[in-house]
Every structure is written in structure tokens, then in C-alpha cells.
Amino acid sequence: MQLLEALPLLGILAGAAIVGALMLIRRRQGELDLRSPAVLFAAIVLGSVVGMLMLIGTFGAMFGNVAGTLNVWFGLINILITAPIMMLIIGFVIAGAWAVGESQAYLVWPQQNVRPFSAWMRGNFRTSEAIEPVTVGYLAAFAALGIITMLGMISPGSHQSSVAALFALNSWPSIIAPLSTGVVTGVSLTVVGGVFAMTYVRLRTKRIWVVVLVGTLAMLSIRSSFSLSQFFPASTAVTPVVYLALTVALVVLYVRSGPLASVTAVFVYIVLINAYPLVLTGNPRHIATGGWVLVASLGFAALAVYGFVRPRAEGTAASMPTHVRRAIDRLRITQEFDVARGVQSQLLPSRAPDSPGLDVAGICVPANEVGGDYFDYFQLEDSRLGIAIGDVSGKGVGAAIYMTLTKSYMVTQAAHTADPARVLSRVNDHLRRNLARGNFVTMAYAIVDVAERRIDYARAGHNPPLLIRADGDGDFLNAPGVTLGAVASSTLDTIMRVETVETRIGDLLLLYTDGVTEAMNVRGDEYGDDRLIALARAMARTPATAKDVVDALLKDVRSFAGRAQQHDDITVVAVRFL
Amino acid sequence: MSKNEGFKVSRRDDGNLTIVYPQGFLDAHTAPDFETELQKAIEGGRVHIIVNCKDLDYISSAGLGVFMGCIEQVRDLGGDIKISNLAPKVFHVFELLGFHQLYDLTPTEEDAAGKFSA
Numbered sequence: 001m002q003l004l005e006a007l008p009l010l011g012i013l014a015g016a017a018i019v020g021a022l023m024l025i026r027r028r029q030g031e032l033d034l035r036s037p038a039v040l041f042a043a044i045v046l047g048s049v050v051g052m053l054m055l056i057g058t059f060g061a062m063f064g065n066v067a068g069t070l071n072v073w074f075g076l077i078n079i080l081i082t083a084p085i086m087m088l089i090i091g092f093v094i095a096g097a098w099a100v101g102e103s104q105a106y107l108v109w110p111q112q113n114v115r116p117f118s119a120w121m122r123g124n125f126r127t128s129e130a131i132e133p134v135t136v137g138y139l140a141a142f143a144a145l146g147i148i149t150m151l152g153m154i155s156p157g158s159h160q161s162s163v164a165a166l167f168a169l170n171s172w173p174s175i176i177a178p179l180s181t182g183v184v185t186g187v188s189l190t191v192v193g194g195v196f197a198m199t200y201v202r203l204r205t206k207r208i209w210v211v212v213l214v215g216t217l218a219m220l221s222i223r224s225s226f227s228l229s230q231f232f233p234a235s236t237a238v239t240p241v242v243y244l245a246l247t248v249a250l251v252v253l254y255v256r257s258g259p260l261a262s263v264t265a266v267f268v269y270i271v272l273i274n275a276y277p278l279v280l281t282g283n284p285r286h287i288a289t290g291g292w293v294l295v296a297s298l299g300f301a302a303l304a305v306y307g308f309v310r311p312r313a314e315g316t317a318a319s320m321p322t323h324v325r326r327a328i329d330r331l332r333i334t335q336e337f338d339v340a341r342g343v344q345s346q347l348l349p350s351r352a353p354d355s356p357g358l359d360v361a362g363i364c365v366p367a368n369e370v371g372g373d374y375f376d377y378f379q380l381e382d383s384r385l386g387i388a389i390g391d392v393s394g395k396g397v398g399a400a401i402y403m404t405l406t407k408s409y410m411v412t413q414a415a416h417t418a419d420p421a422r423v424l425s426r427v428n429d430h431l432r433r434n435l436a437r438g439n440f441v442t443m444a445y446a447i448v449d450v451a452e453r454r455i456d457y458a459r460a461g462h463n464p465p466l467l468i469r470a471d472g473d474g475d476f477l478n479a480p481g482v483t484l485g486a487v488a489s490s491t492l493d494t495i496m497r498v499e500t501v502e503t504r505i506g507d508l509l510l511l512y513t514d515g516v517t518e519a520m521n522v523r524g525d526e527y528g529d530d531r532l533i534a535l536a537r538a539m540a541r542t543p544a545t546a547k548d549v550v551d552a553l554l555k556d557v558r559s560f561a562g563r564a565q566q567h568d569d570i571t572v573v574a575v576r577f578l
Numbered sequence: 579m580s581k582n583e584g585f586k587v588s589r590r591d592d593g594n595l596t597i598v599y600p601q602g603f604l605d606a607h608t609a610p611d612f613e614t615e616l617q618k619a620i621e622g623g624r625v626h627i628i629v630n631c632k633d634l635d636y637i638s639s640a641g642l643g644v645f646m647g648c649i650e651q652v653r654d655l656g657g658d659i660k661i662s663n664l665a666p667k668v669f670h671v672f673e674l675l676g677f678h679q680l681y682d683l684t685p686t687e688e689d690a691a692g693k694f695s696a
Contacts, residue, residue: 393639395606438613438647440639442675461675482676486646495679514674 009086011221016089019096019196026100026323029330033323034099036122040187041095047180048087094188097196103327105195105259108202113258116307117190118321120260125303128311134304136257137264144246144269151242175292178274179299186266193219194254194262208255215251216244264300271297337369344370344400347407352546353377355385357450361546362573365515365554371569372399373513374406374443378414383450386414386423389462389511389573390443398439405434406441406484420445420458421498424484428460428492431485440485444511448575453503458496460484463514466533468540470506476529477501507577508540508549515570519557522564527557549574584608587615595691596624601633604641613644616659620648625657628690632663637671649681658682660690 026032098121105114116129197218202211220243254262271293278290345364352360364373372392380386388410392399409427417423424445431441444465446457457465461483468474481496503509512532519527535556539549550572557570585608586601596619600612619627629645649659660682664672672678684690 391639393643395640437650438643440643440646440675461677463674480676480679482680486675486677487680491680495676 012086012089012093015093015192016096019093019100022100023096026103029326031103031323031327031330032099033102033321036102037095037099039123040098040121040191041091044091044094044184044188045087047184048091050176050180090188094191097192101191101196101199102321103324104203105199106324106328107331108199109255109258113260117195117259117263118324120303122321124312125307126310126312127307129307130260130304131308133257133259133261134264134300136253137261138268138301140249140253140261140265141268141272144249144265145272148242148246148273175289175296178271178293179296181274182267182270182297183263185270186263189219189222189250189266190254190259190262192222193251194259198251198254212248212251212255215254216247219247219250220244267300268297340397340400341366341369344404347404348375349377353379353385355379355448355450356383357578358385358448359546359576359578360385360387360573361550362571363550363554364569364571365566366569367515367566368396370397370400371395372403373515373569373571374403374410375511375571375573376407376410376414378411380414380418380447385448385450386420386445387448387509387511387573387575388414388443388445389465389513389571390441391462391513391515391569391571393438393440393442395568402435402439402441406431406443410443410445414445418447419498420447420456421481421493421496424458424460424481424496425489425493428484428489432488435485440483442483446509446511448503448509450577453577455501455503455509456498457501458498460492460496461486463512463517465512466508466510466536467501467503468508468510468533468536469504470508470540472537472541474507474537474540476533503577505577506540508536509575509577510536510549510553511573512553513569513571515566515568516553516557516572518568519561519570520564520567521560521562527560531556531560544576546574546576549576585611587612589615589619591624594624595626595628595694597628597630597687599630599633603636604634604644605636605638606640609638609640609644612641613648616644616648620652620655625652625655626694627652627657627659628687628694629659629661630663630687630690631661631665631668634665634668637668642671642675642677645677645681658694660684660693662687662690 023032102114102118102121112129113133116127116133119125119127120130193215198211198215201214205211250262250265253265275290275293275297278286278293281287281290344366348364349362352362360377362375362377364371364375366373372395374388374390374392376386376388378386378388390403390406390410392402392406406427409430410423413423413426417426424443427441427443435441440461442462443460444457444462445460446455446465448455455467457477457479459465459477459479459481461481464476464478466474467477477499479497479499482492484492486492510532517527517529517532532553535553536549539552542548544552553572553574554570584603585605588599588601590597590599598615598619602608604612616627616629627648645659645661652659661672662684663686664683669678669683672681672683677683682690682693684693
């Protein structure tokens with residue numbers, strides 16, 4: 001029972017911790033604006049203090065209902081110590097949710113929906129974009145009130161009272177209380193439930209029903225006062241159903257029309273539901289108070305009309321806060337990289353070549369979004385198979401562009417040249433002309449002739465391929481050569497030589513990039529040639545398929561690297577001779 | 579935290595020779611510093627350069643690219659860059675790329691200086 005009572009407190013503390021952590025992350029990314037959250041925090045605390053003062057004002061009247069002095073003391077302790085602390089924490093959660101949620105909201109909801117709310121939260125009411133969401137908000141509130149009123153009429157035992165009526169003896173809180181409750185409830189529901197919770201869920205899922213579900217749960221847990229009790233006694237079975245329906249409706253309103261619409265709807269709903277019981281009392285003083293509250297309920301409409309009639313002349317881009325623009329830029333870059341990654345992975349073979357007598361498997365695991373590693377298969381005449389593996393110097397986008405260039409040269413040259421050294425030499429010509437000085441491409445190119453049982457290969461500065469016999473014998477293939485792009489082909493041709501090796505059934509040919517041998521563990525040790533050849537020898541002795549070999553090598557490299565981050569692209573091509 | 583933590587480069591002029599000392603990790607982050615030092619020497623008309631790598635612990639492809647680009651540039655100007663005192667691990671990387679067949683890699687700074695006077 002005690003645990004159950006502590007749940008809301010634990011929830012608020014957990015919320016504060018999550019929001020605090022996210023604020024630190026956003027701050028590091030330079031996407032945190034603290035000015036408008038600070039104003040929001042001050043406004044919430046101030047509003048709560050005013051509310052509490054009014055409560056203390058009526059405290060005397062409540063004494064009669066309290067049984068025993070002890071409870072009075074508990075009540076006082078609650079009001080004077082616990083409540084202010086809770087108020088500060090709740091204020092922090094709401095302001096923090098706004099601080100971290102605003103820029104993210106721009107990423108997932110239509111920007112024209114978020115923009116007017118952002119503007120209002122910064123005290124800039126001169127925006128023409130507010131008129132639509134505010135109108136929708138009023139209409140939604142009227143619809144909800146209409147339905148609730150009809151239900152109240154048909155629901156037996158329903159009664160009408162109001163927060164305002166509680167202060168009816170004192171006319172100024174009667175006006176202030178519904179207005180401040182309306183604004184604070186509207187803003188906290190919208191900011192915590194919508195701008196924060198629903199936005200973060202929306203970032204992770206495309207399924208809108210999940211967003212609506214989470215938004216509903218979040219808003220219910222904020223335990224806003226929809227003041228339903230004024231129309232339905234707490235015991236009525238209908239109450240939770242209506243309460244749930246209203247929350248779902250508010251969530252849908254948020255999704256469709258944005259935060260300003262949902263704040264408006266809650267504000268108008270709460271103000272009106274508090275105001276017209278006063279009017280209905282028939283007491284002239286109460287009617288006057290209720291009338292003023294009704295007039296005040298038009299405040300949002302007045303602000304929206306003012307903004308519509310006299311908008312500040314500035315572009316929409318200029319009105320967007322800097323930290324929001326940064327967040328949008330970051331997302332755009334991430335999306336562009338996703339596209340680039342997709343395009344690049346399409347340039348690498350997705351399927352093994354269909355070569356009788358050969359079992360081939362290859363994979364490239366980039367360290368970043370895009371990489372400079374390259375491998376390719378070329379079906380040549382007389383059922384020979386060309387296998388190329390390459391590594392562009394440097395990393396990232398530059399390397400990826402050069403990798404694309406290298407592939408196109410290889411595709412054109414491999415098709416009509418049978419000599420691997422000639423192919424590499426011609427590719428070198430092209431690269432020399434097009435790479436910026438200081439860039440180079442290492443490449444190994446092997447032509448496998450199954451019928452003749454031989455491999456002709458050339459190595460342009462690339463890690464030497466491995467050829468291991470079925471008995472585990474074998475070594476690196478170290479033909480002399482120089483990396484592509486370093487020197488003119490006339491010089492390259494004097495150094496690079498084609499070597500030929502005979503193949504037997506069961507042989508394992510392994511091509512790889514330095515991402516394998518230079519994979520580092522946390523201590524800074526490299527995976528190295530020795531581990532590579534040991535694994536290759538062990539695998540060659542087994543009937544492992546080419547894919548088994550690739551998988552085993554990747555697994556071994558990963559278990560060696562452990563928690564160390566992959567810092568270079570890893571590419572492996574394995575061939576088993578059947 | 580400095581982005582070039584773990585890399586330093588210094589330079590010494592001796593007659594018409596310029597000796598450059600890279601220290602630590604030469605990778606994509608630190609390569610620009612190394613290139614700047616070499617370019618300063620080249621722009622100052624110093625084209626007989628020795629890069630003494632006794633304190634070079636690691637070199638990535640970006641670092642190798644600096645060597646490649648600058649050597650080509652200096653050779654066009656009638657000079658050369660000799661590379662000395664490579665640690666075995668770093669020498670292996672130069673060797674893999676075939677650089678030992680293109681550039682003078684010598685065991686000591688004196689050997690490199692000797693290559694210039696020869």
C-alpha cells in the first residue's frame with residue numbers, strides 16, 4: 001500500500017532523472033536552449049505558488065472537516081515543505097521535457113504545427129501560424145464540453161461543482177484559479193505527453209498507434225485535472241471511460257494539429273467547465289465572476305487573432321531557434337549518410353558468383369556509414385573468374401567516392417584484359433589522373449582459372465592474399481608491386497609482376513583488407529598476420545565452406561578486438577576449390 | 579582534449595639538409611600537422627629532407643599519403659625525401675605498399691644524409 005502511494009513520486013523522480021540525462025546529451029550536441037525552458041520553469045513555479053496561496057486561504061474553512069489536530073499538522077507540513085520541493089521537481093520535469101523535446105519535435109511532426117507553439121513559448125505572439133491550431137483547439141474543446149454536458153444530463157446522480165465555486169466567496173481567485181489551472185494543465189500535458197514522450201516514441205517507430213498509446217499513457221500518468229468530477233461523482237462507472245476517451249481525443253488532436261491546438265483545447269475546456277457552473281448558480285455575484293472567466297477564456301483566440309493581423313515580418317527559417325536548426329541539420333546529414341551507405345553497399349556484390357568448381361563468399365563491414373573498402377567479381381571468358389579486393393586510403397566520404405571511382409575503372413578494364421598486372425596498370429593511369437595528390441588505392445587482383453587449375457594474380461601494394469592447401473600447408477602470396485596512384489604506370493610496370501600459382505581441390509584462397517590484420521583490441525595489440533594464417537590453416541584442414549571461413553574469421557577478429565571499437569573497414573573474400 | 583594528442587612533429591635544419599622528426603601516432607587526425615611541417619620546409623626552398631621516424635609509433639594510410647604526395651612534389655623540384663629509422667612494424671606498412679621500391683628507406687639518419695651526398 002505504501003509502495004503504491006510512493007509510485008507517483010517515484011515516477012516523477014524517474015522522469016526528472018531521464019530528462020536531466022537527456023539535457024546533458026543535448027547540451028553536448030550544442031542543441032540545448034535554456035532560456036525558454038527557464039521562463040517556463042519560473043512560470044510553473046509561480047503558478048503553483050499562487051495556487052497554493054489560494055489553497056492556504058481556504059485552509060481555515062477546511063479545518064472543520066479534518067478529524068484530529070495531527071492531520072492538520074501533516075497537512076501543514078505537506079503544504080509548507082513537501083509540496084514546494086515536489087513543485088520544483090515537477091517544474092524541472094516539465095521545463096526539461098520542453099528543453100530536450102522541442103528540437104526533436106521539429107524532426108517528427110509537421111514544422112508548421114510546432115512553429116507557432118515554439119513562438120508562443122518564447123513570448124512571440126505575433127505569428128500568423130497560430131490562428132489555425134488555436135481555432136481547432138477551441139472547436140475541440142467545445143465539442144468535448146458538449147458531449148460531456150449531454151452525458152452529465154443522462155448520467156444519474158451527476159452533480160455540478162467547480163474549483164471556481166470553491167473560491168466563490170472570494171471573487172479574484174474565482175477568476176485566476178481556472179485560468180492558471182487551464183494554462184498549467186494544458187502546457188504540462190502537451191509538453192510532457194506530446195512534445196517529449198510522443199516525440200521520442202515517434203522518432204523510434206513509424207506505427208502511429210504506438211505513439212497514440214504511449215501519449216495516452218503519458219498524459220494519464222500526468223494525472224491532469226480534467227475536472228470531470230464536477231460532472232460525475234467519482235464512484236460513477238462512466239467516469240474512467242470518459243476520462244480515457246478525452247485523453248485519447250487530446251492525443252489525436254496533438255498528432256493532427258500540433259501542440260498549440262492541444263494546449264488551447266485543454267485551456268478552453270478547463271476554463272469553461274469551471275466557469276459555467278458559476279453562471280448557472282443564478283447568484284448575480286457568481287454570474288458576474290463566471291462572466292469574466294468566460295471572457296478570459298477568449299484570451300487564446302485574442303492572441304491568435306492579434307498574431308494573424310499583425311505578424312512580425314520575418315521568414316519561417318529565421319523564426320526557428322538555432323538549436324532547432326542544428327538538430328534538423330544533424331538529422332538531414334544522418335539521413336543522407338543512410339542513403340550513401342545504401343548506394344555504396346549496392347556497388348558491392350550481394351551474391352556469390354556462379355562459378356562451377358568454386359565456392360566463393362565475400363563480405364565488407366564498414367567501420368563508419370560509408371567506407372573505402374572494395375571487392376568485386378568479374379565473370380571472364382572461358383569460365384575464368386576475376387576477384388578484386390581494394391582499399392582506398394583515408395576514411396569516410398572521400399574514401400567512399402574514390403572507391404566508387406575505382407570500381408568503375410576496374411569494371412571497364414577487367415572486362416577486356418586477361419593480364420591482372422595490365423588491368424591494375426590501366427586502373428593506375430586513371431587513378432593518377434583523378435585522385436588528389438596523397439591519395440592511393442591498394443589492390444589485389446586474381447584471375448582464377450578452374451579448368452587450368454591456376455591463379456594468376458598481381459598485387460598493387462595490397463595485403464598479400466593467402467593460399468592454403470587442404471593439408472594446412474601454404475602461405476602469403478607476395479608478388480611485388482606498388483600501390484595504385486603513387487607513381488606513373490611506366491614506373492609501376494617495372495616493379496609489378498604477375499605470379500601464377502597452381503591450385504588443387506580443397507585449397508583455400510583468402511583475400512582481405514588491413515581492417516582484418518590491423519584490428520586492435522583495447523590494449524592496442526593488432527590481430528596480425530600470425531593469427532590470420534593460423535585461422536586460415538585450421539579452416540583449410542576442415543571441409544568448411546567459403547562462407548564458414550568468412551564467418552569464422554569475422555568472429556575471430558571480433559572476439560580478439562573485444563570491446564575495442566572497429567576503426568577500419570573489414571573486407572574478406574574466401575574461395576574454396578571444389 | 580587536444581585533437582592531436584599523441585602526435586608531435588619537430589624540425590632541424592643542418593646545412594642544406596632538413597630533418598623532420600614525427601613522433602607518436604600519425605593518422606587521419608594528425609596527418610595535416612605533419613603535412614604542414616613538410617610544406618613549410620618545401621615552401622622555404624628546402625627540398626633535401628630526411629624524415630627520421632625513430633619515434634613514430636604508428637602510421638595510417640592518411641600518413642602514408644602525406645609521404646607519397648610530398649615526395650612526388652619534392653622530386654619534381656629536384657630534391658628528395660629520405661626516410662630513416664623506421665620501427666619494424668612501421669617499416670612493414672611501407673613495405674606492403676611497395677614504398678621500399680620507390681623511396682629511400684635507410685636504417686639511420688646518417689645513411690640518409692649519405693644518400694644525398696652520393
